Amino acid sequence: MSDARPRVGRKRSQEARLGILKAALELLGAHSYGELTIDAIAREAGVGKQTIYRWWNNKADVVLEALTEHASAVNPPRTESLETDVAAFFRATVGLLRGRGADKRGTAALLKGLMAEAQLDPAFAPRFQAFIDVRRAALRSVLVRHGCARPSVTSAVELDTLVDMLFGAMWYRLLLGHAPLDTAFAKGLAGLAARALTAPR
Amino acid sequence: MSDARPRVGRKRSQEARLGILKAALELLGAHSYGELTIDAIAREAGVGKQTIYRWWNNKADVVLEALTEHASAVNPPRTESLETDVAAFFRATVGLLRGRGADKRGTAALLKGLMAEAQLDPAFAPRFQAFIDVRRAALRSVLVRHGCARPSVTSAVELDTLVDMLFGAMWYRLLLGHAPLDTAFAKGLAGLAARALTAPR
Amino acid sequence: MSDARPRVGRKRSQEARLGILKAALELLGAHSYGELTIDAIAREAGVGKQTIYRWWNNKADVVLEALTEHASAVNPPRTESLETDVAAFFRATVGLLRGRGADKRGTAALLKGLMAEAQLDPAFAPRFQAFIDVRRAALRSVLVRHGCARPSVTSAVELDTLVDMLFGAMWYRLLLGHAPLDTAFAKGLAGLAARALTAPR
Amino acid sequence: MSDARPRVGRKRSQEARLGILKAALELLGAHSYGELTIDAIAREAGVGKQTIYRWWNNKADVVLEALTEHASAVNPPRTESLETDVAAFFRATVGLLRGRGADKRGTAALLKGLMAEAQLDPAFAPRFQAFIDVRRAALRSVLVRHGCARPSVTSAVELDTLVDMLFGAMWYRLLLGHAPLDTAFAKGLAGLAARALTAPR
DNA sequence: GAATAATCGAGACGGTACGTCTCGTCTTTCC
DNA sequence: GGAAAGACGAGACGTACCGTCTCGATTATTC
Numbered sequence A, B, C, D: 001m002s003d004a005r006p007r008v009g010r011k012r013s014q015e016a017r018l019g020i021l022k023a024a025l026e027l028l029g030a031h032s033y034g035e036l037t038i039d040a041i042a043r044e045a046g047v048g049k050q051t052i053y054r055w056w057n058n059k060a061d062v063v064l065e066a067l068t069e070h071a072s073a074v075n076p077p078r079t080e081s082l083e084t085d086v087a088a089f090f091r092a093t094v095g096l097l098r099g100r101g102a103d104k105r106g107t108a109a110l111l112k113g114l115m116a117e118a119q120l121d122p123a124f125a126p127r128f129q130a131f132i133d134v135r136r137a138a139l140r141s142v143l144v145r146h147g148c149a150r151p152s153v154t155s156a157v158e159l160d161t162l163v164d165m166l167f168g169a170m171w172y173r174l175l176l177g178h179a180p181l182d183t184a185f186a187k188g189l190a191g192l193a194a195r196a197l198t199a200p201r
Numbered sequence E: 001g002a003a004t005a006a007t008c009g010a011g012a013c014g015g016t017a018c019g020t021c022t023c024g025t026c027t028t029t030c031c
Numbered sequence F: 001g002g003a004a005a006g007a008c009g010a011g012a013c014g015t016a017c018c019g020t021c022t023c024g025a026t027t028a029t030t031c
Helices: A014-030 A038-045 A049-055 A059-070 A082-095 A101-120 A125-148 A156-176 A183-198 B014-030 B038-045 B049-055 B059-070 B082-095 B101-105 B108-120 B125-148 B156-176 B183-198 C014-030 C038-045 C049-055 C059-070 C082-095 C106-120 C125-148 C156-176 C183-198 D014-030 D038-045 D049-055 D059-070 D082-095 D108-120 D125-148 D156-176 D183-198
Strands: none
Touching: A014 A038, A014 A049, A014 A059, A014 A101, A038 A049, A038 A059, A059 A101, A059 A125, A082 A101, A082 A125, A082 A156, A082 A183, A101 A125, A101 A156, A101 B108, A101 B156, A125 A156, A125 A183, A125 B156, A156 A183, A156 B108, A156 B156, A156 B183, A183 B156, A183 B183, B014 B038, B014 B049, B014 B059, B014 B108, B038 B049, B038 B059, B059 B108, B059 B125, B082 B125, B082 B156, B082 B183, B108 B125, B108 B156, B125 B156, B125 B183, B156 B183, C014 C038, C014 C049, C014 C059, C014 C106, C038 C049, C038 C059, C059 C106, C059 C125, C082 C106, C082 C125, C082 C156, C082 C183, C106 C125, C106 C156, C106 D108, C106 D156, C125 C156, C125 C183, C125 D156, C156 C183, C156 D108, C156 D156, C156 D183, C183 D156, C183 D183, D014 D038, D014 D049, D014 D059, D014 D108, D038 D049, D038 D059, D059 D108, D059 D125, D082 D125, D082 D156, D082 D183, D108 D125, D108 D156, D125 D156, D125 D183, D156 D183
16 A cells, blocks of 8 residues: 555655755745745755755645644534534634744735645645645534534535535635634634524525 | 826827737636736737736736626626525626636636735735625625614624625635535525524524 | 847847856856856846846857957967967967956966867857857968968868867867967977978978 | 775675766767766666766766776887878777767767866866876877987977877867868878978978 | 675755746837 | 837746765675
8 A cells, every 4th residue: 555665765854854844834934925935945944945846846835734744633622512613623723823933924824825826726726625625524523513413404515515604704704804813703603604504494 | 086197198008908908818718827927918919018017016907907897797686585696696706607708717717816816915915805895795785685684683793704604605615616616506505694694593 | 131120129238248248257267167157147247147048048158259259359460480470379369468357367268168168068069160260260371371372382181281280289288288388389389380381292 | 005995895896887887888879978967877877876976076087987998908000101100090099980889979979078078177187188198198109100209300399299289180170070080181180290390490 | 603894776865057937127119 | 108029137946967965785804
């Protein structure tokens, strides 16, 4: 199953790999995603450009891996309230709670850049898609757990639509920035979702 | 208010202006937004690059103007059913009904490109925002008309959240392409929205 | 005959052109030809790389033009003695007399580099050839003037061979550096040539 | 004198050594010297790059060794005529008679490449010099044998100059390719040399 | 026969120049 | 003064080799 091909030759340098991811995040802390450059990453990481191109296709791939590496595992809390769970979910996704150092600008800028890149580079889209799908599945499981499992109430299609509405609203605000992505918003979102689920047909 | 500046000298060539917008749309029909280039637009339109930069800031501005020029006025139908109205709205926005010629790939690619640009170019973001706001206001007015005006039922904040959910879901699918943006989706969306509005607190 | 094509558009910047040639010569004064870089020339000249590639094919072309621009016209002195003329010719070619400033290392290094490039880059060879041909023709005319015109004495083929011997010896010493390229050498060369011409068959 | 260092450990693989030299020559048969690459040699020879760098400094060193390995010993024929000897000498040097297989393009391309490298790489120059010196000494001995030994006729300096003229002419034509390096040329060269030696002062 | 040591094929590494591309500006000539 | 043409400075792109390094495997020698 595993293609254990690289048995000979020098092994991939983890130092270089982590250095590149770290450099990407640090540069994203100081400049916008659009200003990020493979050249700059290589310079900052003290690495040859070829070492980046050997393992990634472009800066979007690097940033995506930096994000997944950096992001803690997606295990949303299992509380009683759907509102709380959804809010926690958004917090985890957008990184409302800023980290230390390089994370100054939050994960938001990073996510926006990746979404932009997925639009401009068709080759990157599926990789970004896969990242997104994990989140979608997680949110979906939260909704299922909160009592939308009965087919009589909500069909699978409706469930997917609801996931799109929730995540869609989040991304919409994230991308456009016309309104804050705060807890109140998450609560309102969850409330509307709950009412949609419990309303009589 | 009116800066009556261009009183002397040659007048702006409408031929050039329309040629540029037309060239941009035609090129977008053949290639992706990311591949679009100011140089290519100028070449295709038989125009000097300076003529473009004199009136627009970058390709995103050109494309945005081409879109607004091209897009028919936003006047969604006023039917009895919220579902129908929402579906019509989406059709008008995304251009589900493909046009002829340059519009082969639909407006979808164009919108995705503009959203991407708004993420990467901070200067373009507000202009794109303005374009978006018009749509948001229109959808909001549709919702209001369909009986969500009573403060007892839905607060203004909730209404905004609902708009974000509807438009968000649409953009989410548009940008990620994980599911079709068809009429069924529009109907499902509208149905969930209606139930959220009518459910008991 | 003259392709008077570029009638519109910005004209070629002579400032840039001369700046590039000057930068190339200055860098050659400080480093060897092999160390010379298009990047460095562009940086030194304060010029975009594309401006170099627009008018030249590679660094060899730049250096060749810098050399011809810099070299004064080839008009060897017309003295009575063949020895003197040949010596003067070599002096003019190799640049035994060092110039001021950028010419510190003499033209020698430059010529060696161009000859090397002509071996490595087939596309450059004919351009270098043309440069060489001018010199060959000039030396040949010197020989003719000094009494080798009588077909009874020297055939055209022999004359060519003699030119190859004279220039060949010069280049041989220039390229290998096993012996000095001084006036004594030039005199000895001319003496042997004169004897070869005047010897009985 | 002998640095009996490698007393323990694995011995140098002659298979690898010969494979590298063979690969270099074969690649030189198919491409120009300038296109030759250490990477390509290693790949073609099925050898690690380090194995090349352990024993040679760069591709010029490899090619030079391939040449000396490949070249038959320099023992020019001792005939009565100076013309014949010189012609034979050139044939042996340039390899006018093409070999079979890898030698398709003759030794010419190889020699040109080495001369070019000697100009660009100061570290390689002396090694190439040594190769050249052997040839020079051989040609010189030929001239001496043919009666130029009497100091009354030709001084040592003049003899050196004559060698430079002969070899110089050959290299000049080899490098520039403006005229063929055939037997007629060799004969003409030898004839002029003979006349220069026998002419009265 | 184990320990030591040097070589081997493989291939990743840091570095650097390459030649191309697009950007947004500037200059020229024409209208 | 606008427009078409096109050169300009700037700088990132992705590729190609360079010469070095790290692997694990393979011979030799030495203890």
